[in-house]
């Protein structure tokens with residue numbers, strides 16, 4: 313366990329190349345998915361350390377909530393400066409530990425920087441409303457107050473950005489944060505934690521325990537989710553993980569914010585600009601080796617375009633530079649681990665068994681154990697496999713004849729994160745964006761499904777979990793609202809005209 317307040321001697325344990333003995337749980341060895349090189353080893357936190365972090369976060373919260381919000385923003389401003397200065401080093405950790413190409417790893421750190429800028433502005437805009445009262449001499453208003461310690465459970469695929477979306481907002485909102493990163497991306501978390509710990513040390517108002525890191529196994533996540541003093545549990549990852557967290561939080565009537573699986577589709581209409589569409593499709597389908605929640609998994613293509621699009625996609629896929637992401641020009645790095653490679657193989661087998669044709673793609677052991685080539689699969693929209701999210705670069709291609717059918721196919725999956733329509737037809741675009749169109753939290757026109765900016769609310773419906781993180785009014789998740797009525801008159805009129813006269 314590390315907290316921002318850890319004495320320097322303890323923080324020295326957070327050495328990324330070597331062993332970190334600070335935890336008291338299991339000792340894990342971290343290997344790079346690129347070449348299985350050992351990057352370091354660290355001890356995970358145990359249950360006692362989890363309890364200690366919870367107590368420290370509660371204490372930190374009671375102090376931090378009283379620091380004026382713009383001063384809280386000052387801490388985030390300083391964090392943003394430090395992240396700018398260390399962007400290449402942080403991005404390099406993402407490349408080494410989860411295999412992202414440098415451009416995407418730097419993009420992830422840029423999301424942290426952007427979120428800092430957003431949160432600093434927000435620290436002077438945590439606005440409530442004033443509301444007209446029906447009673448003379450009365451005034452109504454809403455206020456937003458800090459909520460409590462926030463637990464962030466993050467996934468390996470955005471090992472820093474998704475924590476940052478949550479943590480930077482939580483900080484300006486007056487909350488303390490405990491971060492349980494993915495077991496597959498602990499070193500990225502240690503690098504980010506070391507940075508914020510250094511910044512917290514520059515600000516006397518920032519209390520010990522304000523930002524804690526608890527690398528741990530599933531049991532630690534569940535212990536955090538069940539803790540009654542936690543104001544919000546924000547969890548990103550698989551639907552099964554999210555369901556377990558949601559049940560634990562609901563069991564104590566707590567608040568959760570879930571960003572879970574996606575099964576994102578793009579509808580390619582006859583009027584589409586095909587060159588633009590192909591670039592959008594390929595970036596969304598193969599970027600991050602298909603391991604974004606927003607990755608494009610289903611291409612619903614108008615039947616008149618199907619042959620041309622498949623031919624052009626096959627040519628692009630055949631030339632895709634797959635390999636060691638540290639080499640120049642590579643666009644697709646490895647999958648995170650061997651189980652991910654096996655899951656991709658299983659999905660391709662299922663697709664074939666269900667009548668699909670695999671045009672290209674699959675394991676590429678000649679490049680290294682974790683490498684795969686992105687797959688293109690022609691398949692019927694009714695095949696059960698297309699309803700599942702496989703965290704790998706598989707693009708299922710299916711035809712449609714009219715837009716109503718395309719939207720029906722589009723929405724006929726359990727998940728509801730991101731969606732796109734490529735069209736030059738305004739009427740089609742507005743139908744897709746309207747109430748009977750895409751049922752996802754993100755609906756795009758003439759761009760792909762992935763690569764959202766931080767300014768919008770990020771998240772989705774159905775099994776994606778319903779949460780919204782990052783921009784827009786997502787900050788309200790991290791605060792509690794009070795509705796207040798102030799009576800400055802000498803009378804006590806009751807609302808709704810109720811008479812309730814008492815004598816005496």
Ligand code: UN1
Nearest residue numbers: 470604605606762763764
């Ligand atoms: C995720 O995969 O959990 O929109 C987050 C995107 C990124 C964030 C993805 N900005 O693809």
